[in-house]
Amino acid sequence: MATFSAPKIVSSRKDFDDSHTLSRYLETGGYVALKKALGMFPEKVAAEVDAASLLGRGGAGFPAGRKWSMLRRSPISYLVVNGDESEPATFKDHYLVERDPHQLIEGVVIAAYALQVSQAFIFLRGEFALGLERVQQAVNDAYAHGALGSKIFGSDFSLDIVVHPGAGAYICGEETALIEALEGKRGFPRIKPPFFPAVTGLYGEPTVVNNVETMSNLPWIVNNGGAAFAALGEGRSTGTRLFALAGRVKNPGVYEVEMVKNTFRDLIYDPQFGGGLIDDKKIKAFIPGGVSAPWFGPDLLDLPLGQDEVAEKGSMLGSGSVVVLDEDSCVVRATWRITKFFSRESCGQCTPCREGSGWIERAMYRIEHGGGRLEDLDLLLDLCDNISPGLLWPPQQTTICVLGPSIPSSVNSAISMFRNEFIAHIEHGGCPHD
Amino acid sequence: MSHFQNDLRKRAEDLVALYPVKRSAMLPLLHLAQEQDGYLSEEGITEVAQLVGTSEAEVRGTAAFYDMFHLEPVGKYVVGICTNIACLLAGGEELLEHATKKLGCAVGGTSSDGLFTLEETECLADCDIAPVVQVNHRYVRTTTPDAFDAMIEEVRDGKRESEIPSHGTLIRVRRSSGLQAPREEIAAQRATAQAAREARAAKEQK
Numbered sequence: 001m002a003t004f005s006a007p008k009i010v011s012s013r014k015d016f017d018d019s020h021t022l023s024r025y026l027e028t029g030g031y032v033a034l035k036k037a038l039g040m041f042p043e044k045v046a047a048e049v050d051a052a053s054l055l056g057r058g059g060a061g062f063p064a065g066r067k068w069s070m071l072r073r074s075p076i077s078y079l080v081v082n083g084d085e086s087e088p089a090t091f092k093d094h095y096l097v098e099r100d101p102h103q104l105i106e107g108v109v110i111a112a113y114a115l116q117v118s119q120a121f122i123f124l125r126g127e128f129a130l131g132l133e134r135v136q137q138a139v140n141d142a143y144a145h146g147a148l149g150s151k152i153f154g155s156d157f158s159l160d161i162v163v164h165p166g167a168g169a170y171i172c173g174e175e176t177a178l179i180e181a182l183e184g185k186r187g188f189p190r191i192k193p194p195f196f197p198a199v200t201g202l203y204g205e206p207t208v209v210n211n212v213e214t215m216s217n218l219p220w221i222v223n224n225g226g227a228a229f230a231a232l233g234e235g236r237s238t239g240t241r242l243f244a245l246a247g248r249v250k251n252p253g254v255y256e257v258e259m260v261k262n263t264f265r266d267l268i269y270d271p272q273f274g275g276g277l278i279d280d281k282k283i284k285a286f287i288p289g290g291v292s293a294p295w296f297g298p299d300l301l302d303l304p305l306g307q308d309e310v311a312e313k314g315s316m317l318g319s320g321s322v323v324v325l326d327e328d329s330c331v332v333r334a335t336w337r338i339t340k341f342f343s344r345e346s347c348g349q350c351t352p353c354r355e356g357s358g359w360i361e362r363a364m365y366r367i368e369h370g371g372g373r374l375e376d377l378d379l380l381l382d383l384c385d386n387i388s389p390g391l392l393w394p395p396q397q398t399t400i401c402v403l404g405p406s407i408p409s410s411v412n413s414a415i416s417m418f419r420n421e422f423i424a425h426i427e428h429g430g431c432p433h434d
Numbered sequence: 435m436s437h438f439q440n441d442l443r444k445r446a447e448d449l450v451a452l453y454p455v456k457r458s459a460m461l462p463l464l465h466l467a468q469e470q471d472g473y474l475s476e477e478g479i480t481e482v483a484q485l486v487g488t489s490e491a492e493v494r495g496t497a498a499f500y501d502m503f504h505l506e507p508v509g510k511y512v513v514g515i516c517t518n519i520a521c522l523l524a525g526g527e528e529l530l531e532h533a534t535k536k537l538g539c540a541v542g543g544t545s546s547d548g549l550f551t552l553e554e555t556e557c558l559a560d561c562d563i564a565p566v567v568q569v570n571h572r573y574v575r576t577t578t579p580d581a582f583d584a585m586i587e588e589v590r591d592g593k594r595e596s597e598i599p600s601h602g603t604l605i606r607v608r609r610s611s612g613l614q615a616p617r618e619e620i621a622a623q624r625a626t627a628q629a630a631r632e633a634r635a636a637k638e639q640k
Binding site for chain 1: 518522614
């Protein structure tokens, strides 16, 4: 049974049509947390975030507090917010920037205060035209309200936020590629080490890059304390999280769910969330955390929505997007489309990813559209193995960034779970669903 | 003579001033150049190169990396239809196929009246209303062929102009001010805060 006892931490204004305006934000407790934070020592604010054990909500799930502590002794730094939400079927940050931009800004000012940073950038993907306008308007209103700019709310703390539009490139969600784009270059991920922008970030200076949802949690954490946040959820997965549910369900949408306390079955079937599959069809498979994640079958529906719980079963909660395939969905077509995406979005720096993604996409295409050969199945797995040796989870990496090792996830899952469907395509000379 | 007309040059200079390093303004400036010309013209690229202090080749090379920048003229309205996983499961391919007929052009092409350019896009992060359609990066939320056709007619008749500006215009809300946090003061503050932090840390260690 789904549980609904947890408070809405980041989506509390979901029912208001004007949730993006300053007046609504102020009426619903906005900027109270910031005033409270400005009365605390910066490291005390950071300690609350540490106590909340807030895991980054971008995809990698790295603890935000630890990311910050790497930076705390560095004198000059930037805060960059990653709003380049592009992982297919992920649309939770879209909700947050368009519907609650002041919550994001308040979170950014709190984080900047904790880190003692005076310049922050909010990087939003360029396709969010309305989101860009809403966040820019909210930034303007925040300056006018005294919540941004020089001597915020009469304190000694000053901060500028610049809203920076991307221009259409999935890879810019990778934090070092995002920094390159912010420096006005092609979005090429940087060679590691150094692994973290906290060491060498924007303009070579220490930089923290945090996801939109991570930032949006901060006002609540400051208001209620890190312990109250950590009391929600279980184990390492604390608090609530936004899940973007898509695919063959009756009610796709963004749902705020307490971590671990609910399962994939709750999210997909509960009437308050997904409401079950369209036409009450049977579920064939689901993707638990964006198309970079290996797939799960119906046997894992009762798995809790927790980072470690999903990792133990060989996948990831990733960006919090769950895609449902029903009994009639063609897994070959779905896999082909996912590999086409990676092939198109590979930045081209590393050979295994650049060449491998295109080769896999072409082999997948011919299986789906006619001309596939039985030996293509071994070829596909071999190509995957060349990109990510051993096809392990977490994946081995032969490339600069994790886009490469994300490619085999769906291919390997689909072939191992639905080999017969691939064979049926090959024997049929194309897609039997057509 | 500036290629950027009216207040565009001023807006461009204001943007450059927001960044510690000029080149950071590259993507915002390319969006501005596209706002004026509808695509990245030679003159637009030259102007951006001059504004960020780099070569035209660098600007062109950077722009070519990003899907939203067009190096050739496009229609007044760029229609993007997503066929990625969530939209695929909701009939995105079929809607894209329908759009080629409605607009009378292939994917990547422009309608004969020059008004519409059709693109197959990757995920646009609005997957609960799939298949996702954007016109000039505004979500129009038409998921059926009939709704799509009606929307196209409205756009053609100029009924959606307030909501969907011409291609290239991305952010209509202007930033209200330049940077306000005083730089020297911040440097001094940082030094004071650093000293205070170290003093507190030393105290805690005792």
